[in-house]
Amino acid sequence: MKLKLIALAGALMSSTAALAAPAADPAPALHSYILLDRTGSMADLWDEALISVNSYAQTVGEARPGETADALSNEITLAVFDHQAGLQFDVLRRKTEPGAWRDVTSSEASPRGMTPLFDAIGRTMALAEADNPDRAVIVIMTDGHENASQEYSREAAGAALDRAEARGWEVVFLGADFGQFGDAQGMGVAQGKTMGIRAGSMQESLDRLATKARDYGTGAEAEVTFDAEDRAIAREEEVTGPK
Numbered sequence: 001m002k003l004k005l006i007a008l009a010g011a012l013m014s015s016t017a018a019l020a021a022p023a024a025d026p027a028p029a030l031h032s033y034i035l036l037d038r039t040g041s042m043a044d045l046w047d048e049a050l051i052s053v054n055s056y057a058q059t060v061g062e063a064r065p066g067e068t069a070d071a072l073s074n075e076i077t078l079a080v081f082d083h084q085a086g087l088q089f090d091v092l093r094r095k096t097e098p099g100a101w102r103d104v105t106s107s108e109a110s111p112r113g114m115t116p117l118f119d120a121i122g123r124t125m126a127l128a129e130a131d132n133p134d135r136a137v138i139v140i141m142t143d144g145h146e147n148a149s150q151e152y153s154r155e156a157a158g159a160a161l162d163r164a165e166a167r168g169w170e171v172v173f174l175g176a177d178f179g180q181f182g183d184a185q186g187m188g189v190a191q192g193k194t195m196g197i198r199a200g201s202m203q204e205s206l207d208r209l210a211t212k213a214r215d216y217g218t219g220a221e222a223e224v225t226f227d228a229e230d231r232a233i234a235r236e237e238e239v240t241g242p243k
Helices: 002-020 040-060 117-131 154-166 182-186 202-218 228-234
Strands: 029-037 073-083 087-096 135-142 170-176 194-197
Touching (some): 040 073, 117 154, 194 202, 194 228
Antiparallel strands (some): 073 087
């Protein structure tokens, strides 16, 4: 009888210890929202743009030195946009984990139409706010100026990006073989978060951005900004002139 009581007491102590053990902290969560200009002027850059987006999806999912494979909860949403008798905003990938990413091809979307940039930003922010991720990187990639929005003004799109900043999310603006950032600046995007990328440099530049996004997602870096090395690799001066 005494032995049974001792065994029962031991089992109760083990059970209590298991219940008292703190649960493991969940991995930090990152959601990348990529907004890709699908307008007609992107035709010559389209294949390279898709390759660079697919490469971003792979790189953002790769563990950094010293990380475990599950160090970051990671999702990607990709939308493309243009204007044909109204905003055309198509979400090609939605909350997709890098390991489940299927490469986007030109059979899913091809360049056409005009540039409703403000409308597309507003729609992207609506997706992000509905998801409400812990951390988000919103990547806007275009080769031209706004010229067709009907739903959002510059001020309304800027207010949406201000809300992203207030949440601690990162917004970066990429010029695809394009170096005029009046639209970005008019919406309040900081100069350090805008970068022109020369044709032929997109994949490496998006890989570097994905690494920065992952570092921000894990908390290794406080923000995503472009440095002199990023700009040299992007060959930015060839499209913008010296900054």
